[in-house]
Amino acid sequence: MKTAEQIASFIVMILAVAVYAMTLQFPSLEGFETGPAFFPKMLSIVFFILGVLLFLQSFRSSNDKLPEKMRDALIIMVLMLVYLYLVTLLGFNISTPIILVIFLAFLKVRTWYSYIALPIGVTFFVYLIFQVFLGVPIPEGAMFG
Structure with a gap:
């Protein structure tokens, strides 16, 4: 499983x-240091570093729970695809x-207040940063847009 x-x-x-x-290939915005490519570039750098760390960890890890981890990773990927669909x-x-x-x-x-505070707080925070402060439009969805 180390090969996986x-x-x-x-x-x-x-x-x-x-x-x-x-x-x-993203266009740059005149007068702004950061443009539309800034956040995706930072994410790609973070993911590259995480890929390197995963590669290095593969030499030290035990293989006992790898099938469980692979199942969980697959579930998370499917949930992200569902999220992309829901956003549109x-x-x-x-x-x-x-x-x-x-x-x-x-x-x-397990804490019930996490199911309320975290989703509302994260959504509001992202809305505030992108829509209000940066002026980046947030998807309204096909049903409402």
């Missing part, structure tokens, strides 16, 4: 490089709290 971790780490690193390369259908402000509640349940969070 190494292959996964290479896939993550290749995808990170591909995303970074795609951001080089329902918009950011509705789909984000829904998916965050699902993730909290998947992570087996």
